[in-house]
Amino acid sequence: MRQGPQINEYSVTPVLGDQLESGATVKRFFFNKYWVFSLVAIVVVAVALWFLLGGNGKDEAKLVLWFDIADQITSGSQSEVTLIYENQGKLALEELELEVIYPEGFQFIDSSHSHEDYSGQRFLLPSLSPGSSGTLTITGIFSASPQESKTIRARLFYQLPRSTAVFSESAEAQLSFKAPNFNLRVLAPNQLIDSQGIEYQIFFKNISDKKLQNLEVRLSFPNGFIYDSSSIPTETKNTWLIEDLEVGQEERLIVRGTLSGEEAENKVLRADLGIVEQENFEVLARASASTRISAAPLEVKQNLKSENPKSVSMGERLSYKISYKNTGSRGLNNIKISVFFEGEGVDFSSVQTSGGALVGNEVLWNPSGRSELTILQPGEEGFVDLNIQVPKSLAEKNLQNPMIKTRIFISSNEFPEPIAGGTLDVKVASKMNVDAGMRIVDGANPPKKEEATIYEVSFDVSSGFNELSNVIWTAVLTSPPGEFDFDSISQELVKDINYNPASGRIVWKIGNLSFFEKKQIKFNVKFFPSVADSNKTIKLVKDIKITAKDEFTEETITSESVNDLITVPVN
Structure with missing residues (x-):
């Protein structure tokens, strides 16, 4: 029997079908995984952009700013804007x-925060937490x-946390002006070497239509300024009284001193012109000037x-050492x-120096005396x-709180204006004076053994x-043979005296002494010498010492040694 062609179970068709099924599965797997990774990436990028751009944080941020300024500003006078x-x-x-x-027409002078440019238009401010202000x-x-x-x-620019986006808020204010009654100007050098002399000139002119009286010029000096003199007398060194200022009259106040500071530091002098009414100072005009410090x-x-x-x-000698140095980059002559x-x-008359010369109250050194x-x-x-x-003999001059003050200066041909060195x-220190005395007021005179003698002891x-x-x-009473008579002390001093019979120590708490003030104490001592004291002198009051605090020097001082009080020889 003739058979037709045999078809194996593992022929191409079923095998091909299995392969297609498996390939489709793999393809779907990679396709789905791609979309998952893509979706995750999109989410990550979105979240990142949300954080970088602030997300909707702008909706949760609220910055407000406004100006606080006077209703009217005097043209040409110094003003403040907050x-x-x-x-x-x-x-x-x-x-x-x-x-x-x-x-x-605005002239910038100063600000409460440091500014990033000379004109005061740009400021970097600290961060603001929620609810805070500046x-x-x-x-x-x-x-x-x-x-x-x-x-x-x-316009105030800012950023939010974890954001690079920049936001801003703006504010503006209208300024209204009024005519001034004064023209007030302050002139000062734009730049000055540290610790050099400075001269301020303050000009003030009455440009109103009436005479003005009892005006005051008040100056607020910068830190580092040391006052020296002024063209108009003053008692306070920062306030000057101008009794009358006629219409159109202009006056000038010159103030001299020295100014020190850090290199590149700006020193601002402020001048206020005003009037005092019922003990209140009303500022009518204000001006200022700035000086920049340069290195000496x-x-x-x-x-x-x-x-x-x-x-x-x-009586003590003072030895000074004056050091100098060229801190610049060129030789100085x-x-x-x-x-x-x-x-x-x-x-x-006691000045001692090598190569220096005394001229009045000044000691000078120059190349003629010191070749270096x-x-x-x-x-x-x-x-x-x-x-x-x-x-x-300083105490004989009746001075109060005497002080020795020295100021030093240095200059050269290249820098003839003296540079101060502080x-x-x-x-x-004050010196306490002690006068001590002892005399017999009752009993055996001269003292006799086994007989009483009354000594009156006094201290000034x-x-x-x-x-x-x-x-x-403080002092020590030799006891025996001395015996302290507490009843001999005046009633007003009893509370200030303490006596210890065991040690013989006497303490008088004097308290305070004003300038050249003197206080005195008197008390009696019963002296009863023994046979062993015959033909001897006895140190009846000894180890005398006074201590005090000098309120001027704020130091503890001690009196010079005081001689012991000694009896006459005992018979």
């Missing part, structure tokens, strides 16, 4: 940068015609060679150094010495030219 900004949202505000746009006060001069209106604008090319310092450089006693002495606590001062190369330094004595104040304690506090007098 900008207030507050975070009223739920998120912190970071990277705050403020931009201020001033109207035409202020920025700007000081300057607006110039405008009366009744004119101008606009000041501000010459440096001079003074030090005392003493264990206690803050105070000195009468003909160096001059000077030390000015102020106060009456100096005996100029002819030229001073960059970085080169040296020193000179000075020795002077405090008069022993001041050094040395207080003169006086202060010098400084006030003293916590003054305490």
